[in-house]
């Protein structure tokens with residue numbers, strides 16, 4: 399087993415870590431006390447110095463986001479802890495909320511002081527019943543002890559937290575769809591610009607939206623300092639990352655690794671290697687929204703923003719899905735396409751229609767009914783989706799689909815060849831090119 403510095407998961411196995419007394423017995427709520435003694439802008443600077451980047455998927459620098467929040471007092475400032483965690487293969491926020499809810503709350507309080515917010519919300523995936531209960535219990539304990547409410551830690555600073563359950567739409571993890579949903583509207587993304595939440599967010603007020611893991615990491619950063627955090631990992635990918643490892647491995651689970659850790663070593667040592675004595679075929683390292691990588695592309699690749707981007711994928715949410723050499727990549731592509739076709743919010747035509755087209759084409763190829771030109775057709779549809787939609791769901795739909803056909807073309811082409819051979823009466827497709835507006 400590789401040796402890793404534990405920051406977020408340091409106390410995750412302690413039986414009573416979810417209770418206030420258990421959390422405090424291990425130094426909990428020291429960081430917020432320290433932050434409350436500092437100037438709020440100094441707290442923002444500390445987080446900037448840490449180099450922490452958002453762990454929800456996009457990897458935006460956290461301190462920079464906090465610095466965008468206006469401080470003129472014209473409107474209230476809100477914080478939303480994004481606990482929607484709907485990305486396929488991702489289950490690390492769940493572990494934090496279930497086992498260490500006070501770490502999540504303390505991270506939110508640090509952010510609250512830094513941006514001078516008196517109200518925040520945890521927007522939690524509707525299916526997460528147990529983490530929801532654990533968070534509510536922890537919040538209740540905090541109110542009882544004066545750690546939340548009108549005068550937190552006797553500082554004169556007021557902060558309230560509510561927990562709001564989502565209703566099961568993947569798109570509500572996208573920050574502006576989430577805000578729409580919180581306001582009671584349909585969970586559909588807003589146009590950006592102008593609706594960057596730090597400027598125009600919940601009820602048109604400045605709003606910081608951060609992922610659960612991002613905010614929890616601020617507890618360690620406040621205790622040990624931004625520079626100490628920046629010393630971990632690589633220069634552009636600092637700190638540690640929680641990885642939800644699943645698929646064809648011997649030991650699926652949530653692992654905390656220092657950024658810059660080799661992918662192949664992670665699979666061998668942390669994940670216990672590929673199951674059933676089989677070989678590695680491919681991984682999706684950042685959830686299903688980012689491209690698949692073949693085993694032969696992983697030599698020298700490390701878990702960090704630069705290395706995974708250079709390899710053609712992304713750290714994303716850390717939803718690390720492993721496929722062994724028995725995996726049917728056409729079927730895998732069908733599964734991913736089905737998810738995105740189903741979850742489109744429907745606002746943009748390329749996404750709403752294109753998702754179903756891709757799913758339909760992959761399905762017919764998988765059923766042995768593929769047509770010559772289907773691979774090129776998928777490529778063309780994907781090109782008309784990515785970059786032509788309101789939100790990044792368009793890319794999340796197009797990039798993985800493209801990556802499957804580009805990385806495993808022979809599997810698609812062989813399946814199509816076989817189906818054409820077995821069916822002499824097949825109708826060949828028109829030379830299709832989508833002519834939508836650009």
Ligand SMILES: Cc1cc2nc3c(=O)[nH]c(=O)nc-3n(C[C@H](O)[C@H](O)[C@H](O)COP(=O)(O)O)c2cc1C
Pocket residue numbers: 451452453454455456457458460480481482483484485568569570571572573574607608609610612613789790791794
């Ligand atoms: C389709 C889609 C789904 C998303 N789902 C989530 C999610 O479940 N959890 C999350 O934290 N961020 C999700 N995001 C990213 C958020 O929009 C946002 O960038 C993030 O919450 C910001 O927090 P961070 O900077 O701490 O990562 C999603 C983005 C898109 C485009």
Ligand code: SF4
Pocket residue numbers: 569586587741742743744745746747749750787788789790791792
């Ligand atoms: S890209 Fe898809 S999910 Fe995003 S706003 Fe458009 S239709 Fe909705």
